[in-house]
Amino acid sequence: MLNGQQVETVYRRLSEAMPGRTKDAKGPKGQPDAFRSCISCMLSAQSLDRKTARAARALFDLAQTPEAMLELDDRDIAAAIKPCGLYNMKTRNIRKFCEYLLAEHGGVVPDTREGLLSMPGIGRKCADIVMCFTFGADVIAVDTHVHRVCNRIGLTDARTADKTAHQLEERSPDWALRDGHFWLIQFGKRICTSRSPKCDRCPVNDICLWLKAQQKQDQTHE
Ligand code: SF4
Structure with missing residues (x-):
């Protein structure tokens, strides 16, 4: 892995080359509220960004609140989210998430990582993405792009996105936490692409x- 000084240098150069959250970085689109942000994140598991966006649009055309979501038939949810794959499992998770949200939190999505992690279907990646994009927390959320980039450069040496997130939290300077996700994700899409x-x-x-x-x-x- 890179040493502390090299880590600083990487972040500094990325901050000069890539947009941060205050500039033109693009986060998950069409998610003005935490509920939709959570659902979109659940849909994104093993799915390409454009397919996730298509599925989310179709689903939110049908329902935009947990109450409205639970009124839907499972078959309608599954049909709407089919483009993003694993639609039967994701349908079950969406239903469990909505039921739990209403029963335990009165329909209000918790605004802490621990609270989010207690929700069915929400893992570390989703929790951090919602914290970062929706609640504006200084958290480097790790999606597939960020995971790939960090382990290629040597910021981390982890096999899973969760471990990458853990190592990043320990190794990143405080000044990089606010915009780090945005620099890394844009870098992964524009320069350090997968193939x-x-x-x-x-x-x-x-x-x-x-x-x-x-x-x-x-x-x-x-
Ligand atoms: S683009 Fe190449 S040199 Fe740059 S971080 Fe990715 S693999 Fe390394």
Whole structure:
């Protein structure tokens, strides 16, 4: 993993190259409230962003509150969210989430990580995304892009997104917590893409551990 000084350098360079939350970074769209933010996050599991957005739009056309959601037939929910896959499991989770939200929280989504984690269907990733995007907390939420990027550069060395989130929390400087998610996610979408990272124009290509390993591998094959 990178040392503390290198971690600082990575964040500083990303902050110069990528938009933060105060600029033009794009968060989950169409989620003005915590309820819809939670549901959208549940829909995003193992789904591409555009498919999640399509499913969320179709579902919120049918219902926008937990009460209205519970009035729907499971088949209607499943049909609406079909584009994002795993729709039967996600339908069950949505129903359990709405029932619990109404029974335990009077329909109001809790605004703490612990409270969110107590909700059915909400894991660390969803909790942090809702905390970051909806409640404006200084939290680096870890989705697939952030997970990939952090472990490539060497900010973390974790196999799962939850472990990455844990390590990031421990290793990130306080000044980077507010916008870190936004820098990392934009970086993962624009430069350090999944299949063909654009290493030649990457602002941290002199530090990235993944690139160093690739170069070493190339040298041994020459
Ligand atoms: S050098 Fe390449 S792999 Fe490393 S962070 Fe930059 S784009 Fe990603």
